[in-house]
Amino acid sequence: MMAGEARLLLLGWSFRGAEASRTVRERIALTSAEVREALDRMRGEGVVSESVIVATCHRSEIYGVSDDDRPFERLADLMSRWRGLDVAEVTRASFSREGEEAARHLFRVATGLDSMALGESEVLGQVRQALRLAKEAGSTRSVMHRMFESAMAAGKRVRTETEIARRPLSVASIGLELAAKVFGDLTERAILVLGSGDTGALFAQQAIEAGARDVRLANRTPERAEALACRIGAAQVAWEDLAQALEDADVVVGATSSPTPVVSREAAEAAMRGRRGRPMFFLDLAVPRDIAPDVAEVYNVFCAGLEDLEGVADENRKRRGREIPQAESIMEEELARFLGWMGNLAVVPTVNDLRARLAALRDAELSRIPPEDRERFRAFADAIASKLLHEPMRRLKSEDDTSRKLDRVEAVRHLFDLDRSE
């Protein structure tokens, strides 16, 4: 893991910390602009030679390369001074990792294995955003760049090769998934949400975020529906026109606080007649029910209630959990690949690899000349190679800036193709 004197390190504050340190975590949480500032400050104080900060609602994590003797103390001190916090509190609320463990943590974050909702996908975008910000701030070099790219590759692989991110956990997403298995693409389907309270608003918002373009809201109090419709970019339907609205809707979501069902079997049958039998999907998120139970008996009508959706959510949580071993194995495979690359970045193995490459070239050329001349030419070739390598190798070894040294080793390995497996 060591590359010269350089060490990978991680200092973080995450949701996994103790409840008592929540205030510290909240005050350390960084916006995008603050991330840039933090990267500048860390570089300015010379704690790290390269760094990236992953900042989400649930975590603030500083990844870096440093040859400092006390990098964690200095980083905690910097953060406490900047945020006006007590350094002991900041340290207590934090966790730290070094070397391979720091890289492993990032890979776990990018693959969703460290997320509050196991396997969630948003974190991959947040890791990508972290690298982008660091690049813009000029705080990344070859190691951080490679580590984050490798972690994102691991994240993508885990999401395509396992089921860990495929099973939705929220009731609204599960409802949309069920409806999508009836209609295929929901983008152009009409989704009617009955009720503009918290549940209705949340569902309508999620449907729009999932790509639905035709979301309609109906509420007994039109002002509420109108305000919500304006806010989220949905259409509004008058409650008096419910019969026609039902007929026009492919998906109907019940989310009112009505004590009696809003949609009766007769209403559903009338809508189906108007639809000439085209299927309808009723999603009942209301307690008590908005959709009469016997609506499900109407031909080509599908109904799902809150208890069905919660059952699926529980099952999905278990299914995601069963994917952990496979996800971890993919994560470890990608991590090993990165660590292999990182291990090669030390100067001594690179010099050895370079000498071996030149020796192989020399032997290949010597095999073409008569055997009696070979010893003479071998000595000659070795002398040239040795003189040619002397100065570049001396400069490589004497470079003081850790990250610059790693960059140069990486350049030598790349130019002479030293990472090619023979």
Add this chain to the structure above:
Amino acid sequence: MGSHLLGWLAVALYTGAEALAIVSLVRPRALFARAVPLAIAAGLALHFADLMHRARELSSVPYRTLGGSVSFFGWMLGIAYLVLLLRHREQAVGPFLIPFIVLATGIGLALPDSASLPREGLHGSVFALHVTLAILAYAAFTFSFVLSMLYLVQNRQIRHARTGLLFARLPALDVIGRLNRTSVTIGVATLVLSLGLGLFWAERVWPSLADPKIAWAAITLVVYGFLLWMDRRGWAGPRVAVLSILGFGVVLFSYTVVNLYFSRAHSFR
């Protein structure tokens, strides 16, 4: 008759494609997904060579015998599946349809070919087109049968909010419904054409058109025609799927019982 080595190699390739399709269904892998159409295409090429070999040995069309016709039916089914796979990129139907290709090809190869000389009139382009279209229609109806079964399975899973492997992998009901409609439409169109050509041809070589197989082909047409009418009249959904499954029962009856026991002159033997 020959050993059908190429035909059996095709069966091996179809079986390999089935194994890959099942693995792909359980654990989707781009590599396996790409290998399935390749294995099917290679199988179809060998299968075609076997059918040509059979045609040379029979000195007639390869589907003049029962074995040849069943084998040709398997080949048609393979072609139809390949078109579906390449056009719609629909992977999940494969594991349920490929067994029919394997089964039809295997049975077609295992059935002994009679060494009889070509019967009177069983040649010419009208006859060849008539049989080809009839077998294509049967392949389309088999396709519809498989899709209908999948429709009912997916319909049940959605109703009971069972979101397991099949739920995740099978296409949406709307997609299965559309594929099914296309299959039945192709089946009906080709059967109508086949029947028309058959009647045109039979009128010249047969003394009478009173034939059980023609009658059953007409019944098949009525069933599937009714299905298409239902589909347009707002009954699309599980009822259409059930009718398609019943229709396939009629096809099977016509292809087996009627073909072997009721129809003397008009049969694959």
